[in-house]
Amino acid sequence: MESTRVNRPGGGRRDRVRDLSDLPKAHLHLHFTGSMRSTTLLELADKYGVRLPDALTADEPPKLRATDERGWFRFQRLYDAARACLREPADIQRLVREAAEEDVRDGSGWLEIQVDPTSYAPLLGGLIPALEIILDAVDTASRETGLGMRVLVAANRMKHPLDARTLARLAVRYADRGIVGFGLSNDERRGMARDFDRAFAIAREGGLLAAPHGGELAGPRSVRDCLDDLHATRVGHGVRAAEDPRLLRRLAEYGVTCEVCPASNVALGVYAKPEDVPLRVLFDAGVPMALGADDPLLFGARLADQYEIARRHHGFTDTELAELARQSVRGSAAPADTQKQLLSGIDTWLAD
Template sequence: MERVRDLSELPKAHLHLHFTGSMRPTTVLELADKYGVRLPEALTEALTSGEPPKLRATDERGWFRFQRLYDAARSCVREPDDIQRLVREAAEEDVRDGSGWLEIQVDPTSYAPRLGGLIPALEVILDAVDRTSRETGLGMRVLVAANRMKHPLDARTLARLAVRYADRGVVGFGLSNDERRGMARDFDRAFAIAREGGLLSAPHGGELSGPSSVRDCLDDLHANRLGHGVRAAEHPRLLKRLAEKGITCEVCPASNVALGVYEKHQDVPLRTLFEAGVPMALGADDPLLFGSRLAAQYEIARHHHGFTDEELAELARQSIRASAAPELERTKLLSGVDDWLARPAGAGAS
């Protein structure tokens, strides 16, 4: 049997994890029972069986079904204690998977109606992140994300709010939801506000839409990182641009397959991106619905794409370098990667 190192012990940064989607299945079920929320049958079956729901979001109907399940799970988070629990459990899962730094992505407007407004909602989330970071030792920050399905003026409001709380743990500004809806340039002013306030630009692009979506995020939103970005593999010139500019793609292999972007794990272009010199940060996206967390994404790279331990260590380094972690924290994590690689490989796969 091949001797390999335990990937859950490889220090890494987690840069693509959505707030609601980070929840444990048991937590959703318990909160639904607590508040008398009737979950869709497909979601209940998936959460109780341990098997992720059957999803395919490459058409509008499929995306609507995915969003319906997601919104149902979100409706179970109603009080500050629920927020604290969600954040703590997400951190515990990340620590278990070897993460030393987590940037969790959230649209606070989703929770504002139940938490007293937009500002109180973000403050509750940031307080939970700060407390959890101190209690677990995991470096944690927040990336505030606007919703493509809403008006660009809403995004500007969120960008201003994100900048206002940059000294409380907000490090970046994103743009999520179906990238086939809403042009990137419609949100250019929101991203300009965020950049002028010192925040990272990290919009979603190049997943459900093709290479043009990646190009728009670069040209119109001046992305420092790309949520997903895998469709850039279809355009050699775009790959070269990403590599030369050092734009990190937050690649989420399990979700790419679960949503039907690629038919099987071997089809996700990890090798194409890696060999083109495009930096990557593997992420779990929405473990609640896709069934796998951070270390599992590295397992996919190992088992389905033939990444060696040396190459997996380089992926971990790329995630750390692309993070908003302070220099001292980065140095510590990078040293940990070297230490992991220096250990003798253990027997069997992790």
């Protein structure tokens, strides 16, 4: 860990560690319901008389292990239970505003929040009304907090590819309202990436970046499929690429950003301990990374915590942490002036 030396009154010296919450950064991997504060979930559940699973009402994050189908099903069940508490536009507005506030507190200057609007449509009047409510909430939260904020629409690989095409067309239609990318989420062990190639072609042709999940629950092959079949410009997670040196070189050569979520990887059992997450392997191979919180509601760790894992468990110096922050900004869909401002802020953080 890199520290700076500052003078004490009277001529003494002490170590000062830079605050990672002050490090400007972009947040590129945050799921919609998973961004919710636990206190907000409890209040909404009480409001609507929803009986939550005990794992969501405890003082600590639930114990999860999603490396087998039973564990993944339990994770999804908890996520679905939380989502069932989002029933009115005011709930959506609150979630988005609070997610923005948490990001600002952690030093984020740009957030791309990921959502499958079909999951919210039944309680919000249909697919298009749901998406418009979400986009309005993002626009309002961005104005009120000063956080640059956009949306990445994600299809569910557990559903039919035709559903993904519908979502891709809708995402393109609303690109001028703040949608910047198209993703593919849920268990990457189910369904082939190539089944969704047409949906991603629609999104790319409409000017959206491609950011499917891969290389989390499945190995390097799932990352290669994202590149070969979906022409990914970013990969959600991607950490299992560390198992394939040739794939690492390919990601580095083409500048494909991996949205790495260390706390999530450990919570879901992809790796046993924080120090097992291959952050150093990817970094040293030159693979661009954007650290993300994934689902802080379920994993108990937000954005700055991911940088703390890199510092504490992988020995990243402040210079290297600053470079991770730069990589998150460069991998984002933020406008050039926003990127310039954030990169300048990173330099200032490092110089202090």
